[in-house]
Amino acid sequence: MAALLVGATVGAVQAQRAGELPPVFEGVGIEERLGDYVPADLTFFDETGAEVRLGDFFDGQRPVALNLVYFDCPMLCSLVLDRFTQTLKQMDWAPGGPFEVLTISFAAGETPDLAARAKER
Numbered sequence: 001m002a003a004l005l006v007g008a009t010v011g012a013v014q015a016q017r018a019g020e021l022p023p024v025f026e027g028v029g030i031e032e033r034l035g036d037y038v039p040a041d042l043t044f045f046d047e048t049g050a051e052v053r054l055g056d057f058f059d060g061q062r063p064v065a066l067n068l069v070y071f072d073c074p075m076l077c078s079l080v081l082d083r084f085t086q087t088l089k090q091m092d093w094a095p096g097g098p099f100e101v102l103t104i105s106f107a108a109g110e111t112p113d114l115a116a117r118a119k120e121r
Contacts, residue, residue, distance in 0.1 A: 040054055040055025041054070041055060042054040044104060045112050045115075047112050047115040047119050059100075062100055063100075064099065064100045065095075065102070067080065067084060067101070067102070067103040068103075068104055068105075069081060069105060070107045070110065071105045071107070071114040071115055072110055081118060081121065103115075
């Protein structure tokens with residue numbers, strides 16, 4: 001049984017080496033825009049479902065720690081959020097005081113409910 005599972009894994013790796021991408025990655029790319037500003041008028045939905053502008057979170061006085069994640073992610077994004085939260089709890093300063101924290105999901109299908117649950121953690 002173990003050999004069968006290893007064989008299936010090797011086959012999947014070989015398919016990716018041949019240049020075949022899973023359908024979920026079709027059309028995905030990176031466009032470097034070094035030195036550009038992120039438009040403050042970009043809109044998102046917060047954890048309550050209300051539409052908010054990105055610029056509303058930047059007052060020009062305090063720095064903003066920005067996390068770009070998936071809220072519904074079983075591995076790395078959850079680890080990043082958990083470790084970030086642990087680090088914040090160890091600090092003398094708290095978000096809302098000398099700095100702000102903004103976490104945005106870059107997965108279009110994620111809901112305000114997922115954002116609310118991530119915020120509770």
